[in-house]
Amino acid sequence: MKKTFGTMIATLRKEKNLTQAEVAEMMGVTDKAVSKWERDLSFPDINSLPKLAELFDMTVDELMQVKVDTKKEENTKIAEMINLVCKGIALAMGIAVVVLSLLEELETENALRMLGLGLACLAISQFSQNKE
Structure with missing residues (x-):
């Protein structure tokens, strides 16, 4: 079974040894926003997906190969x-x-x-x- 988007973001962030605050700073959002992404309470703005994919050294397509809707x-x-x-x-x-x-x-x-x-x-x- 595929991971949810939030689980995927949390896993990738931890693999890079980054905090939510560090990811937030790199993405130009608050650490609360990153926390909400990781808990599947919200989703990043569509325009920020390329930057997020780049942060985790992957393509947007690879990043989106997750289950978004449960x-x-x-x-x-x-x-x-x-x-x-x-x-x-x-x-x-x-x-x-x-x-x-x-x-x-x-x-x-x-x-x-x-x-x-x-x-x-x-x-x-x-x-x-x-x-x-």
């Missing part, structure tokens, strides 16, 4: 979690209806609501799987 991975993890939660709710509703019915503690109307909620969760889960 949003897709985050969205995938969130979708997986939602899918799992929906299946869990559906299972819980099914078990609750069976157990409460056996104990004669559940009215038909409430059982139908619980089963409906479980089915809705299964539908959401199935829809999200088909969308991928």
Whole structure:
């Protein structure tokens, strides 16, 4: 897996035995800006990329061969979690209806609501799987 841009900058800086302040001075920015780059909170100005690449003895193309956007991975993890939660709710509703019915503690109307909620969760889960 490729490194994020920030991880790449931090690694290159450390390989050159430079501090964030030294990189900042060479780039004409603040050390806070370099810190934000390294933590993937911001990205250097596009016009400064050639200077940054030169600082690390590489081409802009080599510098940009990193993963800049991790949003897709985050969205995938969130979708997986939602899918799992929906299946869990559906299972819980099914078990609750069976157990409460056996104990004669559940009215038909409430059982139908619980089963409906479980089915809705299964539908959401199935829809999200088909969308991928």
